[in-house]
Every structure is written in structure tokens, then in C-alpha cells.
Amino acid sequence: MPAAPAIPAPDRARPAPRGPEQIADRVTWIGALDPDLRNFDVILKTANGTTYNSYVVRGSQGVAVIDTVKQEFTAEFLAKLETVARYDEITTLVLNHLEPDHTGAVPELLRRAPHAHIHVSPRGLQVLRALLKDDFDSYRITTVQTGDTVSLGDRTLRFLTTPYVHWPDTQCTYLEEQNLLFTCDLLGCHYCDARLYNDKVGDFRFSFEYYFDHIMRPFKRYVTEALDLIEPLRIDMIAPGHGPVLRAHPREYITHYRRLITKRLASETGAEKTLLIFYVSAYGATAQMAEAITEGAAESDDVRVSLFDLQGGDVTPFIDLIEEADGLAFGTPTINGDAVRTVWDLLSSLVDIDTKGKLGASFGSYGWTGEAVGMVEARMQGLKMRVPEKGLRIKMHPTAEELEQCRDFGRRLAAHLAGRPAEREIDMSALLGR
Numbered sequence: 001m002p003a004a005p006a007i008p009a010p011d012r013a014r015p016a017p018r019g020p021e022q023i024a025d026r027v028t029w030i031g032a033l034d035p036d037l038r039n040f041d042v043i044l045k046t047a048n049g050t051t052y053n054s055y056v057v058r059g060s061q062g063v064a065v066i067d068t069v070k071q072e073f074t075a076e077f078l079a080k081l082e083t084v085a086r087y088d089e090i091t092t093l094v095l096n097h098l099e100p101d102h103t104g105a106v107p108e109l110l111r112r113a114p115h116a117h118i119h120v121s122p123r124g125l126q127v128l129r130a131l132l133k134d135d136f137d138s139y140r141i142t143t144v145q146t147g148d149t150v151s152l153g154d155r156t157l158r159f160l161t162t163p164y165v166h167w168p169d170t171q172c173t174y175l176e177e178q179n180l181l182f183t184c185d186l187l188g189c190h191y192c193d194a195r196l197y198n199d200k201v202g203d204f205r206f207s208f209e210y211y212f213d214h215i216m217r218p219f220k221r222y223v224t225e226a227l228d229l230i231e232p233l234r235i236d237m238i239a240p241g242h243g244p245v246l247r248a249h250p251r252e253y254i255t256h257y258r259r260l261i262t263k264r265l266a267s268e269t270g271a272e273k274t275l276l277i278f279y280v281s282a283y284g285a286t287a288q289m290a291e292a293i294t295e296g297a298a299e300s301d302d303v304r305v306s307l308f309d310l311q312g313g314d315v316t317p318f319i320d321l322i323e324e325a326d327g328l329a330f331g332t333p334t335i336n337g338d339a340v341r342t343v344w345d346l347l348s349s350l351v352d353i354d355t356k357g358k359l360g361a362s363f364g365s366y367g368w369t370g371e372a373v374g375m376v377e378a379r380m381q382g383l384k385m386r387v388p389e390k391g392l393r394i395k396m397h398p399t400a401e402e403l404e405q406c407r408d409f410g411r412r413l414a415a416h417l418a419g420r421p422a423e424r425e426i427d428m429s430a431l432l433g434r
């Protein structure tokens with residue numbers, strides 16, 4: 001065990017905005033408030049900051065620390081911890097998620113707590129190794145999975161493996177005797193309020209949904225699995241890693257996640273699959289292609305086809321539609337060797353949703369080099385979409401014959417969506433070298 005305590009990271013100049021809080025019998029919040037933070041993980045706006053929630057659970061034969069805080073709050077965190085436990089009493093350190101905002105104080109805590117036995121998911125172990133570097137081998141570490149428990153005497157922690165909410169390593173920890181669930185990022189949000197409890201703080205609905213949209217939404221299928229796992233539990237309190245402690249009606253937050261996951265309305269047409277076709281067009285050539293592709297695809301009764309001109313510029317309204325769609329086609333002319341910006345804007349907005357396995361297609365008119373279609377195709381492949389048809393390029397305005405090629409392209413996209421890929425006509429003369 002490494003002996004010499006390192007100097008803690010410099011703490012913030014201003015005093016800690018609040019001390020520890022006993023949130024339940026034997027359970028104390030020892031987290032940190034970060035009210036001045038305005039941007040999190042580069043991708044999130046945090047209008048009133050965030051909190052890094054850490055908890056101590058005291059049993060008759062052991063003390064557990066559940067997650068820690070961001071590194072710059074280490075001294076504040078340790079000071080709070082010292083008010084509720086001695087370092088040599090800490091038997092268990094649970095790391096539900098290894099992201100630095102929850103593990104920043106781990107190295108310092110481990111230096112001080114010689115008996116802390118780390119409990120982490122199997123996939124968390126790899127990240128932990130990277131975090132602890134050369135010290136890794138000097139600590140006692142156990143990997144835990146759903147159903148495993150650790151006893152603190154008269155208190156028991158049960159683990160639930162909930163991967164990809166939102167990193168591969170994530171898990172939840174359930175305090176059995178008190179029906180208290182520690183969920184780390186799941187059901188959390190960036191909302192800083194020293195009053196701490198959901199029934200005391202300001203209105204944090206926006207933050208809760210915003211956090212879901214940007215952090216959980218790309219992993220909806222995993223979030224669903226996590227909810228399936230935690231829903232059968234009796235839950236009196238949810239203690240997340242960020243934002244308010246959910247003690248009033250905790251189950252409503254699970255229900256709300258379910259609602260956010262399933263926004264889709266019942267189909268009005270009865271068609272099983274949906275195809276969205278987006279385009280931009282300076283002189284109308286790509287627009288003509290888009291209309292012909294739509295016509296071709298719409299011949300299928302199995303596919304509901306929608307056509308959208310992106311000229312308006314704002315792509316945000318399309319994100320929900322895209323998330324629910326089965327297929328997407330993007331049309332863009334080549335302008336200065338590239339696709340048009342609104343198409344890129346839309347494609348880069350897809351980072352918030354799961355596009356894996358959706359059908360993708362690209363098309364567009366060009367004058368001489370025509371790179372745009374291939375670029376869009378590569379981006380769709382990068383998003384792990386299924387791109388079964390080579391992108392369709394037409395030089396300048398399409399002829400009647402080329403418009404028929406577009407219709408045919410649309411028919412093939414519909415057939416792929418319906419699970420019946422159409423046979424393409426084989427050009428025998430090309431095969432025979434004529």
C-alpha cells in the first residue's frame with residue numbers, strides 16, 4: 001500500500017457552499033457543489049452549474065464510500081468525509097462509473113484509507129488501471145456484477161451491472177435494507193442547488209431532460225435494459241451522481257425516462273417502415289432527384305416516405321424524427337468540393353441519437369468532381385448506418401432517363417427497408433466487355 005499521502009489538489013478559493021448532509025439513516029451525502037460551471041464535458045451547457053454527489057454508508061462492520069468528486073474538489077470532499085468517518089474505518093470504495101468527475105478524488109482517498117477495498121464492474125477495471133497507473137497493483141480490487149453483494153455488517157450493498165449509461169463501465173448500487181439506489185449518471189442531471197433534495201430545489205425538469213437528451217439518449221437501448229433491471233426493486237430513494245437526490249416520488253423519474261425513450265406515435269398510415277429524404281439544392285437539380293427518389297420509394301405500401309428541404313437551415317426539429325426513422329437519405333450538390341453545410345449540420349447533430357443499423361443513402365447533382373455524395377456516404381458509414389446502395393450522382397440537371405434512375409434508386413431503398421432488396425438489372429454487355 002503506498003504510504004506517503006500526496007498533497008491534495010488545490011481547492012477552490014471560495015468556501016464550500018454546504019457541508020455534509022445525512023440523507024437517510026446511516027447514509028450521508030459528502031459531495032461538492034459546482035455552481036459556476038457553465039460547460040460540461042465540452043458538449044453540455046450547464047446553466048446553473050452541477051453537483052458531484054458522493055455518499056457514505058455506515059454499517060455495523062464497515063463503512064462504504066460510493067463514488068467521489070471531480071479532482072479540484074478533493075480537499076472539500078475529504079473534509080466532509082472526515083466529519084462522518086475515519087479513514088481507517090473505510091472498508092469499501094464503490095466506483096459506479098470511472099469518468100473523472102466521479103473519480104477525481106479516488107487516488108487521494110486511497111492513499112489515506114488503507115483498508116478500502118474497491119468494487120467496480122469488470123469493464124470498469126480497465127479504466128481503473130489507467131486511472132491508478134503504477135499504484136494499481138497495490139490496491140484490493142474486486143469486480144462485481146449483477147447480484148453480487150458486499151456486506152457492511154447490518155447493511156448490504158447489491159450491485160447491478162448497467163453498461164453504457166453512458167460509459168461501458170457503469171453500474172448501480174442498491175442499499176438493500178433501505179431501498180436506496182445509487183445510480184451515478186443514470187437519472188442524474190446537471191443542476192446545482194444547495195437544498196439538495198428534489199422536493200426542495202428549484203424546477204430542474206429542463207436539466208433532467210436536457211441531460212437525458214445529450215448523455216443518455218445515444219444509449220437508449222442500454223438505458224432501457226438498465227431500467228428493466230432496476231424497476232422491480234423497491235425504491236424509496238434514488239441517489240444519483242449529479243443533481244438533486246430523488247427522495248420524493250423516485251419512481252416517477254424512472255417512468256419519465258421511459259417516456260423520453262419512447263416518443264414515437266402510432267403510425268397513421270399503417271406502413272411499417274419510415275424513410276426520410278433530406279436535400280439542399282441551389283439550382284433545383286438535386287431537388288428533382290429528391291422528388292423522383294421519393295416517388296419511387298413511395299410506390300411501396302410498406303414504407304412511409306417523407307421529403308424535407310433543408311434550405312431553412314435549422315436542423316434541430318428533425319432530430320426526433322430521425323431517431324425514430326428506419327431509413328435516411330441525404331441529397332446534396334457538390335459545392336466547392338464539399339457537401340452543403342446544412343447537410344453536415346444535420347449529420348453532426350446525429351451524435352445525440354443512436355443511428356446504428358439505420359438504412360442510409362446519399363445522392364446529389366454535380367458539375368465536374370462530385371465529391372459530396374461520397375463524403376456523405378462515408379459519414380453515414382462512420383455513424384454505423386447500413387449503406388447498401390452506392391450513392392447516386394447525376395451530372396447537372398437530370399434527364400428523363402436519369403430521373404427514372406432516381407425513381408429506381410427510391411424503389412430499391414424501399415425494398416431494402418421492407419427487407420426485400422430488389423435485384424438490380426445486370427448489365428451483361430459490361431460483363432462481356434462489349
Ligand SMILES: Cc1cc2nc3c(=O)[nH]c(=O)nc-3n(C[C@H](O)[C@H](O)[C@H](O)COP(=O)(O)O)c2cc1C
Binds near residue numbers: 284286333370396
Ligand atoms: C459555387 C459553386 C461551386 C461548385 N463547386 C463544384 C465542385 O467543386 N465540384 C463539382 O462537381 N461541381 C461544383 N459545382 C456545380 C454544382 O454541383 C452543379 O451545378 C449542380 O448541378 C448543382 O446542383 P443543384 O441544382 O442541386 O444545386 C459548383 C456550383 C456552384 C454554384
